[in-house]
Amino acid sequence: MTSQEWALDGHAGRLAARTWPAAGTATHLVLLAHGYGEHVGRYEHVAAALTAAGAVVVGVDHVGHGRSDGERVLVPDVERVVDDLHAVDLRARAEHPGLPVVLLGHSMGGLIAARYAQRYGDGLTALVLSGPLVGDWAAADALLTLPEMPDAPLDITTLSRDPQVGADYAADPLVWHGPFKRPTVQAIRWGLDAVAAGPSLGSLPLLWAHGEADTLVPVEGSRSGVQHLRGERYVERLYPGARHEIFNETNAEEVLADLTGFVADVLAGRLD
Template identity: 60%
Template sequence: MADPREHVLTGTRGALCVLEWPNERPRYVAVVVHGYGEHAGRYAGVARVLVAHGAAVYGPDHVGHGRSAGERVVVEDFEDVVTDVHTAVGAARSAHPGLPLVLIGHSMGGLVAARYAQRHGGLAALVLSGPVIGDWRLPGRLLALDEIPDTPISPAALSRDPAVGASYAADPLVWHGPMKRPTVEAFARTLRTVEEGGGAGGVPVLWLHGTDDRLVPLPGSRPGVERLGGAGVTERIYPGARHEVFHETNRDEVLADLTGFLDTVLPR
């Protein structure tokens, strides 16, 4: 697979960095929406599989994340992030007009992808990995405190593969500090917005989650996914897996489930 290309677009809060993993003859476009505190470059392994499967893959770094502009991990309004994803989608569609669009959102990116589906539609498929959606109680607990504690995400919570945690801990583009109050407040607002925003317009939804996800517990996500996708949800729950199922010890199984699902929903 060719090295990713970096595009710098105009985002809602300044420069928006978008990675592209190119495919000379794609049959669909996949846009990867990363999670809190990380960046699109962490999804190179997912992109490699999707390119081999026939996708041109794009991944924006959200405001305050990765190489995009903004104070680190400050998201004042997730509607801006949804708009930035739409900008990246526009660039992808301009390069590959007429191809089906798949949106893949992990964790916080699942919240953004869900809201994107509500606002914009036009998806051939929506994939949610450990999505922050439904009854996620962390924002309420943090906002009840006078001061948000300086407790960064534990690398061990991401995967049973210790190499994943080590790479995360050493990554200079990953945020290793505390959550910031404006972002926590924006999480709380957008969880309510998505809950009240209806379904995803009948788009097929694939939900991937680990049973040992301690960052976004599976039971809390379930009602949000079911409200969003209705009868069109395919779920794959992985016993013992932690938060980042795409980086788990059974990642080959997870990625095979992803491409198998896409084979059932994309036009041939």
């Protein structure tokens, strides 16, 4: 599958973005927000499933991530990252006018997507949150009490039951392999509070998908945030045994089928 790489100005420098065209006639647009420490290049197989179902997929490396400018993994303000994503959204809509837009966010990208939906939800057709950092994330408070961030890489076994996923992650030069940075953890803490203080999503369809064995972003911690966000059109998919990266799990085909099925139901009005 051929994708087009492009760039735009973000709040703190140039942002690296990517567009995957629909396999046939485009019926909708999917905007992708990746997680902490990674980049959109890790979502090729997700884009493949979505484009086969009629989507144009557009993603961007957040500030300080992947090929975008900025100090590595330094995200001082989630709201500014939401601003960047909005600029990507506007560009994508201009190039593909009239298409309904679905926003997909994973992990920290789920936090960004949730705030995006609270701010710009009237322009979205649906929201998908995968292992989202919303609700209660005890790790943030625990890290902020420490005098220094632990200088330890992510435990790659927490990503997936498939050991190759962890091995690929560890070998990826565009993935951050160092410690958390305090301003980023503080920004996540503020972002969690902003989502909790913000509005519910009302009639915006929401899919919450999460691995039940996720230890990075535990499912019960996210539940309170999702319950605050959800409206009357809501679908929940919890996967027994699955860890944090459900799109890279041993049951990834099931997860991707649930994702494309949800989007198809929304577009067909079957969730109304």
